[in-house]
Amino acid sequence: EIGNMVHNGRAELAAERGFIKEVRILQLNIPHSRNVAKYEDYINSHYKMQDESMDHWEEWKRTPAMDKVVADILKENHIG
Template sequence: MAEEPAPLEEPGHESLDMIEEITRNDGSKYMEIGNMVHNGRAEFAAEKKFIKEVRILKLNIPESANVIKYEDYINHHFLMQGWDMDHWEEWIKTPEMQAVVDAILRENQVG
């Protein structure tokens, strides 16, 4: 079971509005709720071979209660990686947050 990451001293301000499928280097895949900045960083990470690939599955998803809850979690626990990254940081989800992501996928008929 994933442990909740330590909260940031100052939360971020990312709005999440897309669903991505990210393929790790071992071939396993996971779904992420991201935005254009996150997707750009993931594309860069794929070019640097930190991940295998990223695909956008759905753009402009509605800002549902679940999306707002997940945004709050991400903004309080993770910073958007910069262009100077030396690895890909996968956003670790607690079981509760994985359930929220699963609900977002269902709401948007993805997966």
């Protein structure tokens, strides 16, 4: 998943609490492109970042259109 430092930290906390099995973080410097802005808008309008009192892990599900946006982000940055 494309996330920021806060999201990465929440994922690590979720793994420590047993909500997910593991977290592997690949640190990249992805420029803020139009596709990144589209993806941020989608995530921010559909999901709320949990605080440290989280009691579950919510997977960010994407629409086919957002799958394409993420694929384009990876392609733009020569990843995968």
